[in-house]
Amino acid sequence: MKIENHWLDVPVDGSAEPMSAYVAQPAEPGLRPTVLVGFEMFGVTDYVRSVADRIAALGYTAVVPDFYHRSGRRISLPATAEGRTRGLDLLSEVTRDGVDRDLRALLDEFPGPHAMVGLSVGGHIAYYAATQFPLAAVATFYPGWLTDDTIPLGRPTPTLDLTPGIKGRLLFLVGDGDHLFTPAVLDEIAGRLDGVDHEFVVYPDTPHGFFCHERDTYRPDAADDAFARVTALLAEQLR
Template identity: 30%
Template structure:
């Protein structure tokens, strides 16, 4: 594999924008002629949850600007959510990578929480071309029909587009760029940290380190642990039955051996999704401690 940029098959110019190192082995198939299946974000919470918990956090918009936006992408406007403090800025940027459930109210609220902390937070709907997540109730269908069919090169390019949007139209300072991802988005945080050379910090919330490889998803998060371009904070649950702590420790050790920085925090009693306040998996003490650590980590590494 040749390193140094995304590989294209003619659907784009193949050039990586300034500041990006690129991951090897990523191929973007031709973009679908049907364009974006989702042209706007879903309202409310994902339908793919058994029940909505009473402890759902709802952050107001006082002192910030927040709402749905259209992000210029290769094949048209991509739906997304932006929250940013009031005032001229520029503000440090945090790209928010969704779970598998789309940019629903939980992800929007995370953006508002970040804006309250002084950040320009942008969450692009990375699965908008593959399916309408607002109508899906079955997790297995989401994984089979949407997640497994979304090329890594596609969503990485879309994150780059979201960063460019933040810097040009959303009062963002790309000299202070960070990324946070939850669940599948935690995997994305690892991969994006190995892709983007000018990234200052990454935070992965219980992202899987392994998993199946495919032509369009050729590398796992564990595969790229020794290629990180920025310090990464790994927040994981010791009671997560789907992500063995040993796999995260192995990734941390691989990063350390390569001279990279991964700070691992494991909450022994916390399950997968311990930050998701709308689900039964939510663990208030772990979620609040991890959030404080995440904000401190961003600031300590130049995103603040």
């Protein structure tokens, strides 16, 4: 499917400047469901925009919000040690209140039904969003720090504690070799999801970042299976 993409500035209540968002959608005019795409700690990178393009090619409006907009405009960091250090600094400035305002503005700006796909820290944001907003579906790839308060998004109580607020269907995707998750942490997350409409997928011998085709952590078999599951989730829940 042919797609088009562009940048859009979205006004956010309480912010001095609008939030920039990358928008990808089918070229053919028409209303369609919206899928938000939560970025990795590196910001609105070429890779994350390519994920949005893939989702748009399925027939959705895919939107990558710049959750760092209070710290800078359209920040895009390299996936290096320096990039990670800067990314952690930026994450220390991303609060629940700010994310709430950003998400509310996005849901008002783009037509529903709404879903979200999140990658790494974007997966954390997507998990949090699922507990606070009426999202029909959420797919979260290896979302770090759900069980602790390392980043402001996990305060005042760890995001995992908010799990009972999830109303839509959740797809949780992670590798068993992910350095952010011990077996005990995976067991804790899986246990908390009892009572939630969800699918919990753990890929064997698979590291963090397995979905990113630009890095040596890429695992094509797991990535292809994960995207097939995301495709099915969106098709089932965004009817």
